[in-house]
Amino acid sequence: MKLGQVTIKDIARELNVSTSTVSRALKDYPGISDDTKKKVKDLAEKLHYRPNAVALSLRKSKSFTIGVIIPEVVHFFFSTVISGIEEIAYANGYNVILCQTNEKLQRELSSIETMLDNQIDGLLVSFSKETENFDHFTKLMEQNFPIVFFDRVPDIENTVNVTVNDFKGAYDATKHLIEQGYKNIIHLAGPKTLPISAKRKDGYKQALQDHQMILNPEWIIPCPIGTQEESYEITKTLFKSNENHPDAIFASNDIAAAGAMMAVKELGLKVPEDVGIVGFSNWQFSSMIDPPLSSVEQPGFEMGEKATAMLLEMIEKKKESNWEAKTIVLETELLVRKSSQK
Amino acid sequence: MKLGQVTIKDIARELNVSTSTVSRALKDYPGISDDTKKKVKDLAEKLHYRPNAVALSLRKSKSFTIGVIIPEVVHFFFSTVISGIEEIAYANGYNVILCQTNEKLQRELSSIETMLDNQIDGLLVSFSKETENFDHFTKLMEQNFPIVFFDRVPDIENTVNVTVNDFKGAYDATKHLIEQGYKNIIHLAGPKTLPISAKRKDGYKQALQDHQMILNPEWIIPCPIGTQEESYEITKTLFKSNENHPDAIFASNDIAAAGAMMAVKELGLKVPEDVGIVGFSNWQFSSMIDPPLSSVEQPGFEMGEKATAMLLEMIEKKKESNWEAKTIVLETELLVRKSSQK
DNA sequence: ATCGTCGCCGCAATCGTTTGCACGATATGA
DNA sequence: TCATATCGTGCAAACGATTGCGGCGACGAT
Structure with a gap:
């Protein structure tokens, strides 16, 4: 060059x-x-x-670059997080290098390796669906390498995290459906490996319980793949086989909710009259579909900002060895649209 | 570190x-x-x-890193391009560093500067809406620095580009509307500064002309901002003020099309019976809205792959000074859905 | 016994920048 | 007049890896 x-x-x-x-x-x-x-x-x-930034990196063993590991950029929520990350990073003179794992563990591992080869100063991580073992992260953290997890945070000790109150978001969404008079609310759950899926499921369960509603375990249906087609098929099958079909759906993300909506509409049921639907994440399209989809809004941009600010703090304080474990929890907001208002 | x-x-x-x-x-x-x-x-x-990759960079004046300048990752099309870029880059041992300009020229300029400081080997660019002067690129190209433009390609000489046949995509979409029997087709045009906007407009005009239809210049309506709200307002105003309102819309992107669809539906008009709509880019949500939106599909992933392959070739052949100007044009595909079938 | 060859390896410069230390010149004080 | 302080600057090592060149010992050939 x-x-x-x-x-x-x-x-x-x-x-x-x-x-x-x-x-x-x-x-x-x-x-x-x-x-x-x-x-x-x-x-x-x-x-x-x-x-010459490269010469500086070599000399100072510091590159003013942070790495970001993300499942997929197409995921609307993550793309807003990225903007938040860039905002803070650039404002502080740091560069951002970004890798998509496409939800593959292998890709996650190799991305981290090459990033380390390039002497990144810290790592921002939202791990893949396939990641169930966190040794590749703990090994780094033991060496005092700065890592902040966001959104998908691991269930291990001594980590620094920024996440969203998935439990409360799910709780609010379910409660809203109950208050609208829906009686039989199913839950389209996310991939089991992700802690956020579990938390959303727990919020759903707690809301039912707090309102003296029956919790039917069969109405918690996992959608491991996460495509619209998957939830479409699942919903269609479920509603067809049951003459006493459910009258509301709380989906752990908007894509699943959209698939479910297509299915029920195709079966001649009306949303929200016959079936109420609430999603999660407030994707860009959610307000554009018909009827507009109620959803739980996550503050993606803010999450990116917070996570980056914490990471930079860790990087600059590197010397003082151990930073304490910390988890910032951001609050969600339920956006009530037509799909859930009887 | x-x-x-x-x-x-x-x-x-x-x-x-x-x-x-x-x-x-x-x-x-x-x-x-x-x-x-x-x-x-x-x-x-x-x-x-x-x-240590940094030491290697310094020694070899080569970083095995390419920079990507993109308007916004939230833009569905661009996020698929990114995947294509990463695919080829990683397969060839190159890293990718990505910057969003958020459609700001200032951000574009500063991103390029920092990337150069970091000794990137080449640049993949889709410039911002604000970019009307290309000196910052030509200066680099004169110094024989490898640059490939994708999607939004500049109207200057001696560049290497990968783009899509916007003209034909628009032509096909318009022709399809005509063949469906729509008579008064308006065009929601994109930002004037972008060559792709002009090409899509030209395709629309040519299709009308080839089918002996009147071209009403007032029916080419610019949507410079590009949000859903903008096209919603524009469409609503236009349809309300005209008792002889148009019966079809060809929008230069799906967001605008979705806004227009909301507007006409709210006015009590039926899609596709009363108004036919076709968009551009085939966003993720387009098949999920009601009625599903017809759209012109762009091969984003392939575009990323092709552009990266060409860039890497230029990088590796660096010595042989001047590479010839070249433009690869990828073909689009019209996806006919319900929104445009009478 | 001498020379040439070859296999194996180390020296030192290099990439661009930073930084501890020393050096020379001038100025200050006794 | 001489020791000392101060100021402005240069030398050289360092960061981690690569690479041209030269050295050294062993061996075969004459």
Whole structure:
């Protein structure tokens, strides 16, 4: 990558001084005459000198780059998180390098390796569905490497996390359906490996229990794949086989909710009159479908910001070895739209 | 970023050889005895030695990293392009560093600067809406720095591009509406600064012309912001004020189409009976709204793959100075759904 | 016995930047 | 006049890896 990049040496040669003088002059170090400082700065300006970040990384063992491990960018929620991350990172002079795992553990492992090779200063992680063992993270954390988990946080000790109150979000959504007069509420659950799936399920169960409603275990239906087609098929089968079909659906994400909505509509049932539906995450499309989908909004941008701020703090305080475990929980907001209002 | 990273020196010290020997042994260079090679490799394995990518970058003036400049990741189409880019890049041992411009020129400029500071080997660009001057790119290209433009390609000379046949996509969509019997087709156009907007508009115009239909310039309505709300308002106003309202809409993207659909539905008009609608880009939600939206599918993943493959080729052939200008045009596919079938 | 060859390896420079230390010149004080 | 302080600057090592060149010992050939 030549580009005829101007280096500190070029400036030194031109001015007949040493590279050390140039370096110090540019940084306004004491012990350099104002005259020299001015000359150096002027020439640097004129030649469009920009320090070589790679050389700096090598010298300082610090790259001012953070790595982000994310399942998928297409996931609307994650794309908003990314924006939050970039915002804080850039504002503090850090770069962001991003890797999608596509929900594959293998990809997660190899991405982390290459990122480490590139001397990232810290890691922001939302792990894949396949990740059930966290040794690759604990190993790093034992070496005092800064890691912050967001959204999908592992169920292990001494981690720093930013997450959302999935329990309460699910609780609120279910409670809302109950208050609307729906009696038989099923839950389309997320992948079992993800703690967030469990928390949402728990919120659903707790809401039913608090309102003296029967909890039918058969009405908690896992959707491990997470596509719209999957929930479409599941819902269709369920509603067809049951003359006493459920009258409401709380889905652990909007994609599943949308699939379910298509299914019930196709069966001639009306939303929200016959079936109420609430989703989770408030995807971009949720307000555009018919009827508009009620959903639990997660503060993605804020999550990105918070997680990054914490990571940068850890990075800058690196010396003071152990940082305490900490979990920030952000609150969700139930957006009631037409799909759940009788 | 210490991490107690093992270096080539650690291996050298342990084995009482020089670092040069270790380096050569690891790379299977000639002139090192099989015995030494084995010892070095075994120890490297045992200590989990991994070469320091930063040191390599500095030494070789090559970072095996490519930069990607993209308007927004939330944009469904772009997120699929990213996947295509990562696919090819990783397969060839390259890293990807990604920056969103959020459609801001300032962000575009500063992102490029920091990426260059980090010694990227090449750049993949889809520029922002605000970018009307391309000097920051031409300056780099004059210095023989590898750049490939994708989707949004600049209207300047000697560039390497991957784009989609926007003209034909728009032409096909409009033709389809005509063949369905719609008579008064309006066009919700994209931001004027983007060449793709112009091409889509041209395709629309050509289709009307080829079918002896009147081209009413007032029915080409710009949507410079690109939000759903904008097209919603525009459509509502237009349809309300005209008792002789149009009977079809070709929108330059699905978001605008969705907004328009909401507007006409709210006015009591039926889609597709009263108004036919076709969008562009085939967003994730397009098949989920009611009625499902017809749209022009763009091969995003393939675009990412092609662009990256071309960029890597340019990088590896760097020495042979000038690469020829080239534009790959990928074909679109019209997905006919319910929103446009009378 | 001498020379050439070859196999195996180390020295040192290099990439661009930072930084501890020392050096020379001038100024200050006794 | 000489020791000492102060100021401005340069030398050289360091970060981790690569690589051209040269050295050294062993061996075969003459």
